Amino acid sequence: MLHDVTKRYPNGKIALRDVDLVIPEGDFVFLVGPSGAGKSTLIKLLIRDEIATRGDVVLDGQDLARLPRRQVPRMRRKIGIIFQDFKLLPTKTVWENVAFALEVTGYPRRGIRPAVDQVLAIVGLSAQAKQTPNQLSGGEQQRTAIARALVHDPRLIIADEPTGNLDPLISWEILQLLLRINELGVTVLMATHNAEVVTALRKRVVALEEGRIIRDEVGGAYHRED
Amino acid sequence: MISFLFFSIRRAWQGFWRNALMSLAATATMVLMLLLLAGFFIIQTGLLAALDFTEQKVEVVADIFDNAQPSQIEELRQRVLSLPEVAEVTFVSRDEALARFRERLKEQGEEDLSKALDSNPLHASLEVKLVTPEVFGDVVGMLREERIVEKVKEQQKLVDELLTVTNVLRTAGTVLLVVVGIIALFIIVNTIRLAVFARADEIEIMRLVGASDAFIRWPFVFEGAFVGFLGAVLTLVVLALAAEPINGFMLEFFQVLPIEVGSMTRGLVTLVMGTGVGLGIVGSWVSVRTYLIR
Numbered sequence: 001m002l003h004d005v006t007k008r009y010p011n012g013k014i015a016l017r018d019v020d021l022v023i024p025e026g027d028f029v030f031l032v033g034p035s036g037a038g039k040s041t042l043i044k045l046l047i048r049d050e051i052a053t054r055g056d057v058v059l060d061g062q063d064l065a066r067l068p069r070r071q072v073p074r075m076r077r078k079i080g081i082i083f084q085d086f087k088l089l090p091t092k093t094v095w096e097n098v099a100f101a102l103e104v105t106g107y108p109r110r111g112i113r114p115a116v117d118q119v120l121a122i123v124g125l126s127a128q129a130k131q132t133p134n135q136l137s138g139g140e141q142q143r144t145a146i147a148r149a150l151v152h153d154p155r156l157i158i159a160d161e162p163t164g165n166l167d168p169l170i171s172w173e174i175l176q177l178l179l180r181i182n183e184l185g186v187t188v189l190m191a192t193h194n195a196e197v198v199t200a201l202r203k204r205v206v207a208l209e210e211g212r213i214i215r216d217e218v219g220g221a222y223h224r225e226d
Numbered sequence: 227m228i229s230f231l232f233f234s235i236r237r238a239w240q241g242f243w244r245n246a247l248m249s250l251a252a253t254a255t256m257v258l259m260l261l262l263l264a265g266f267f268i269i270q271t272g273l274l275a276a277l278d279f280t281e282q283k284v285e286v287v288a289d290i291f292d293n294a295q296p297s298q299i300e301e302l303r304q305r306v307l308s309l310p311e312v313a314e315v316t317f318v319s320r321d322e323a324l325a326r327f328r329e330r331l332k333e334q335g336e337e338d339l340s341k342a343l344d345s346n347p348l349h350a351s352l353e354v355k356l357v358t359p360e361v362f363g364d365v366v367g368m369l370r371e372e373r374i375v376e377k378v379k380e381q382q383k384l385v386d387e388l389l390t391v392t393n394v395l396r397t398a399g400t401v402l403l404v405v406v407g408i409i410a411l412f413i414i415v416n417t418i419r420l421a422v423f424a425r426a427d428e429i430e431i432m433r434l435v436g437a438s439d440a441f442i443r444w445p446f447v448f449e450g451a452f453v454g455f456l457g458a459v460l461t462l463v464v465l466a467l468a469a470e471p472i473n474g475f476m477l478e479f480f481q482v483l484p485i486e487v488g489s490m491t492r493g494l495v496t497l498v499m500g501t502g503v504g505l506g507i508v509g510s511w512v513s514v515r516t517y518l519i520r
Contacts (some may be wrong), residue, residue: 047434070438070439073433073436073437073438073439074436074438075436076433076434076435076436077435077436079436081434081435087427087430087431087434089427089428089431091244091245100431100435101431101435101436103233103237104432104435104437104441104442105435105436105437105438105441106230106233106438106441109229148435152435152436
């Protein structure tokens, strides 16, 4: 939930102005808008990579600006993040990439194997577990990233242009996967330029332009329909 | 806690080998810099020993009147010895002085003409060794006041010049060692920075999946310590291999010098190990910090 949020960067650029946005648990929300509209800033505020200049960003009842720095990592484990460029480690296998997220957060060692095996099964990559990212297709790499985002059993998945580097068919595959995850009760916020997907799915659409929310409709299309 | 330690060390080990090229580059830089540092340390130690040796040669010699009583001489000797700046006082009797004189002539292969003399022309003297040559003037002044002292040999100017030279050399040596140390520090820290920089993605992913700062930092710090340790060991191996041939030449040159090989080796091992491991840790800590402060 964002309440009256403004974000001004040190260079004076105002990326978000008076943004009010409430995302209920279990929602599936598309965040659309041209480049530079503030989508990435909004995401950065949600994962507390940046702090709002004014207003409150509240996640799961927690005001992120008041969250002590030491608590930030714990908060981030409630969020799974997916990027356009996947951000996988090239020297590790699919399995290790996913396990990495658990290892570096101090997850009990015995629990790692079952947890990783389980999410790889969800994204359908059990067979590719021992391959490294450069042996995979783009869609498989993104599915690896989704598996990594899921392995902490997050409440919220944030996807920043997850289909930006993928061809349309594969994009649909990724979308199907995100929808299925949403059906399991995980909130999904997906920033995208993919008009076709947004319009076809008729989910909630939040449109940003020049730092303001210009449209927020349930069952919306990518473009305004009047 | 224990499992965190194991985790960090395991990750450090993996990190080192998975990025073997970067790690080996960092280790190689470390070895080169440590060798440079060790080389200067050896030179500095030799220089300091040479300077000490030279300064030890400085002594005050006071000739005693021939008619002085042994009790008076002994009393003066005790008094001089009690001065804090005096290390050692030796009484050289007239006979001893003559014996020394003859010894020296024999060494030089000259004919001993003193045998032709019917009496001993030499004076008895007190030879005063000083703790530091800086107090030379004070001791000379004090001895001049004594009744039984005939004259104090005049070397003040020579001593002053010697002291100037040794102090300049000492300062220059220390400055050079410090400068080399700082250069080595910067190069090593920078190499580690590069190695960490090459893995910025890994650090970013760790942050995004919710790794705490400690989980991000410590593996890198251990890895830095490992690079430092490996670099130090390799440096010491190289030094040990080089020691044999160098020793032959050095011993001849240095044998007059009061160098304790044992203590120098200890100093060298401490310096190389401490610098290597220390810089490895500091370098990693500083480099990772850049990515953690947000």
